[in-house]
Amino acid sequence: MNTQDLTLALDSIKLSDIRWETYEHLLKDISQQRRLRLTYYQGELEIMVPSPEHEFYKEVIGRFVETLAEELQVSIYPLGSTTFKQAKNTGAEPYKCFYIRNIERVRGKKRLNFVEDPPPDLVVEIDITSSSDTRLKIYAELGVPEVWIYNRESLLIKQLQNQAEYISTNQSLFFPNLPLNEITTFLTQAETMDYLTLVREFRQWIRRQLV
Structure with a gap:
């Protein structure tokens, strides 16, 4: 099966014992x-075909990050869906991803080497048809400080x-003092x-919070 056939045949597939x-x-x-x-991740390979729903929410949340940065005057450097690989073990x-502190x-740079270069500061994941649990392990090993995950509900x-695991919080390291859990309200309206x-x-919501 070639990659075009694969794209048409599935939304997600997981394979084991795959060589780097x-x-x-x-x-x-x-x-x-x-x-x-x-x-x-350590010999396990997941192949996904993002749906229009994935792509839509990816763009909406990415635009929200950019809008937050504009209103709070925070510099960001977007690198989209750049592939992050480390030690012939994870990729x-x-x-979406953004550099903020390490711009x-x-x-x-045309290429990044994660032995020398820092990971992105903020990563966006969309958990609609599959879980990002494995990617969270990879981001933790890379040292990504913050991950936003939208699962259609929140x-x-x-x-x-401690460079080991992620915990949930109501505030961002990069856009502090804003109740970002309220973004869910906007996301539930996004399709209509x-x-x-x-x-x-x-x-306008951001500006009201700042006042």
């Missing part, structure tokens, strides 16, 4: 066809503790409200 070289070959093979999303592609260490803000109207209302 196979994972890297697949990354190269689908480089021109980025609908497939690969997660590799993941977040739905100058990665700005303008937006979870998770922060890394005009996109730009939603963004405007979200911006």
Whole structure:
């Protein structure tokens, strides 16, 4: 089965005992066809085909992060779904990622080496058809400080503790003193409200919190 057939046949598949070289070959093979999303962890490979629903919420939450940064005057550096690989053992592609504290260490780089380069400061995951539990293990090993997960019911803000595991919290390290759990209200309206109207209302909500 080629990658085009795979895209049409499934939403998600998990494979065991996969060699690192196979994972890297697949990354190269689908480089021109980025609908497939690969997660590799200690020989386990997950292949996902993001649905329109995944892509929609990815864009909405990414826009919300950008709007928060604008209103709070926080510098961000977006790197989208960049593939993060480490030690021939793990590899993941977040739905969205942003550098905030470490912008100058990665700005303008064409390739990142996570032996030397820092991980993104903020990662966004969409848990609609599958869980991000394995990717959380990878992000913890990389040292990603904060992960936002939307599961259709709520937006979870998770922060890394002791470089080992994530705990849930109501506030962001990068956009402090805002009740970000309230973003869920906007996300539940996202599919029925005009996109730009939603963004405007979200911006107004931020400004009310700042007052």
